[in-house]
Amino acid sequence: MYVHIIFIQLYCDTCEKFLADRLVEGNCPTEGCNYDSARGDQCENCGKLLNPTELINPRCKQCKNTPRIRDTNHLFLELPLLKDKLVSYIESMSVAGSWSQNAIQTTNAWLKEGLKQRCITRDLKWGVPVPLDEFKDKVFYVWFDAPIGYVSITSCYTRDWEKWWKNPDNVELYQFMGKDNVPFHTVMFPSTLIGTGENWTMMKTISVTEYLNYESGKFSKSKGVGVFGNDAKDTNIPVEVWRYYLLTNRPEVSDTLFTWSDLQTKLNNELLNNLGNFINRVLSFLAKPTGLGYGSVIPDAPGADSHPLTKKLGEEVGKYVEQYLEAMEKVKLKQGLKTAMSISSEGNAYLQESQFWKLYKEDQPSCSIVIKTSLGLVYLLACLLEPFMPSFSVEVFKQLNLPLEQASLCDEKGDMDRAKRPWDILPAGHKIGTPEPLFKDLKDEEVEDYRRRFAGSQADRLEREEAEKAAKLAEQLKKKASATGQKTCF
Numbered sequence: 001m002y003v004h005i006i007f008i009q010l011y012c013d014t015c016e017k018f019l020a021d022r023l024v025e026g027n028c029p030t031e032g033c034n035y036d037s038a039r040g041d042q043c044e045n046c047g048k049l050l051n052p053t054e055l056i057n058p059r060c061k062q063c064k065n066t067p068r069i070r071d072t073n074h075l076f077l078e079l080p081l082l083k084d085k086l087v088s089y090i091e092s093m094s095v096a097g098s099w100s101q102n103a104i105q106t107t108n109a110w111l112k113e114g115l116k117q118r119c120i121t122r123d124l125k126w127g128v129p130v131p132l133d134e135f136k137d138k139v140f141y142v143w144f145d146a147p148i149g150y151v152s153i154t155s156c157y158t159r160d161w162e163k164w165w166k167n168p169d170n171v172e173l174y175q176f177m178g179k180d181n182v183p184f185h186t187v188m189f190p191s192t193l194i195g196t197g198e199n200w201t202m203m204k205t206i207s208v209t210e211y212l213n214y215e216s217g218k219f220s221k222s223k224g225v226g227v228f229g230n231d232a233k234d235t236n237i238p239v240e241v242w243r244y245y246l247l248t249n250r251p252e253v254s255d256t257l258f259t260w261s262d263l264q265t266k267l268n269n270e271l272l273n274n275l276g277n278f279i280n281r282v283l284s285f286l287a288k289p290t291g292l293g294y295g296s297v298i299p300d301a302p303g304a305d306s307h308p309l310t311k312k313l314g315e316e317v318g319k320y321v322e323q324y325l326e327a328m329e330k331v332k333l334k335q336g337l338k339t340a341m342s343i344s345s346e347g348n349a350y351l352q353e354s355q356f357w358k359l360y361k362e363d364q365p366s367c368s369i370v371i372k373t374s375l376g377l378v379y380l381l382a383c384l385l386e387p388f389m390p391s392f393s394v395e396v397f398k399q400l401n402l403p404l405e406q407a408s409l410c411d412e413k414g415d416m417d418r419a420k421r422p423w424d425i426l427p428a429g430h431k432i433g434t435p436e437p438l439f440k441d442l443k444d445e446e447v448e449d450y451r452r453r454f455a456g457s458q459a460d461r462l463e464r465e466e467a468e469k470a471a472k473l474a475e476q477l478k479k480k481a482s483a484t485g486q487k488t489c490f
Contacts, residue, residue, distance in 0.1 A: 004134075007074040007119060010040070010052045010067040012060040018123035019052065019060060019067055026055030044218070047106075047180060051119075072123055075135065077144070079115040082191045087111065089190055089202060097205035098330050099186075100252065106182040106208075118188065120144035143181075147189035165201050172204045174331065179208050207331040210251040214258050215451070227258070227454050235450060240389040241267050241439070247388050250334045260451045264442045275344045276439040279381070281351060282374040283399055283435035293360075298375060298430045299368035304423035307369050313350050317343055317377065318420030321409065324384055325416075333388075340384040347377045369423060375400075375432075376422030383407045392438065400426075401433040 010019045021041035028038035028046060035045035040052030052058065053069060060067050079086075090111070094104050120141050121130055127139025155161040164171055175185055185206060193200040212219060219226035227235075232242050245263050248270075249256050287296045304310050320343050327336040351374060359367035378396065386393035386407060397404045410416045418424055 003076050003078055003117065005074060005076050005117070005119075006071055007076075008053055008069045009072050009074075009123060010058060011070040012063065012065065012067045014063040014065045015060060018070070018072065020122060020124055021052055023061045024052045024055060024058050024067065025061055026058035029054050029056055042180060044180075044220075049183060073135070074119050074121045074138070075130065075132075076117040077120050077188070077191060077195075079118055079187070079191055082194055083115050085194050086115070086187065086191055089194065090186065093202065093204060097203070099206050100208045100331075102179050102210065102253075103182050103186060103206045103208040106179060107186040110183050110187050115187075118144075143184040143188060144192070147185060148192070166199055168199060168201045171201045173201050174205045174207070175203050176207045176331075177209075179210055182206070182208055205331055207252075207333070210253070211255045212246075212249065212251050212258055213255055215260075215455075219258075231454055237263075237267075237442070238391070238439075240392040241271065243389050244271060244337075247333060247337050252332070252334050260447045264444075264447045267439065268441045270341060272439040272441055274348065275341065275381070275385075276437065278344050278347045278351070278374075279378050279396060279399075280435055280437055282347075282371065282378055283432060285356070286371055286375065286432060287435050294368075294371065296432050298426055298428050298432070299372055300428035301365075301369040301372040301423050303365070304369045304373060305421065307366065309350065309354055310369055310373050310423065313346060313373065314420045314422060316346055317380070317422060318417070320346070321380070321384070321416070321419040325409075328387070337385075337388050340381065340388075343377060343384065344381055347374060347381075350374065350377075372426070372428070373423040376425035379425050380409070380419060380422060383409050395436075395438060399433045399435055401431060 010024055011017070012019050019040065022039050024040035025037050026040075028035040028043040028048065029050070030043065030046050030048045033043060033046040033048070034056075035043050038045065038050065038055060040050065040055065040058075042049050058067060059065065090107060093099075094107070099107075121135060121138045122141050123137075124139050127142070128145050129136065130138050130140060151161065151165050154164055177185065185203060190202060193202060214226040217225055241263075245266050248266060249258065249262070286294045286298070289295055305314075320339055324336050324339040327333075327339060351370070354366075354370045356367050356370045359370065379400065379402075382393045382396040382400070393407065394404055397407065409419060411418050
């Protein structure tokens, strides 16, 4: 399903090479856009996929000179010949798989424009070589090759790769990505699979995000604007905090904004004061010595199912778990996370309303019910939040003195209703581990430091770091010269 075509491509005489799509910038040709930094393959501003030769006033990103057009031979995917089968797949699977609305809109926009032959090779030195003699000096276009890599990576992992990739009756494929990569996974890759005529496992569900912007601008890896993996590691902010913030701020419907002050608010108010406070409060009280607490041993709680406040809590928690499961099945991750955190809020309210610290002195059987029920909520929270913050769940299970392998929303019989009876989840007599705080607050001065350190582009930061190093060295030399009575010239 491919054809050999003589194709025009941009060539830079100064750099003496054909230019990769991302090595060309110019004005976007789309009416009403005219963005002056559109790349050769896509405009970041309007999201339109482009060919480099469509750019207005193109320029080489390396030397800034204007490239010229030259003929070159390339392979093209015959998308028009696959239209009927592709449209049938999209129409059925977008409904069955509950594709996100932005994925459907982007895909339909491609279909509305009409499918065109798509170039799948490039004149580059780096890449996967084309296994044809007449194209031995070319490589595959990354977005033709990369999705095929999903299959090849699996085949490297196991000889049974076909049980996953050629087993559509028993395997469901879920994919997650930013909106700019949608057409490659809803049009290009499915067309590639359909064109082989073989029985492939096709993507069922695609969950697409809009853009996460940074402070006052856009994240841009190519321009070095934003906080990236190495930057996040350098902050020493725990990984579970990063995962929580990015997932609770996931741009599922519209663009969202990363700001340091918002990260601080979510960490201090939601993770520390809500989730961390609830869990630590329960475990710390249980761990107090007998006479003040329970000596770390979970008490028995007869009559919990008839305790009004506890019974009401169980009903609410059961509803939340059902909502959580529904959201996760539909890949509404943000909603699933929000629902799980609501259970923590319910737990805090339950502790306050029960006034367990008074019950311990005045009504120990009722206090035991509250504590055993709350411990069930701690267990549930560790299970519900494990997909979002796995390291958090590992730590909670450690403090509960339970193996992580036991984490499950249902019992050994597959009963999911036990979420409605949190007092029955953990056995009486079990001894927990040592409670420790799960989160620490992020202070205002730390936020200001991060904002300053990660302002501007990577180049700006490097220049600023070099200037700071130079100033520090000059100060050290000055102090050394002052101590020895010498004069130092700068």
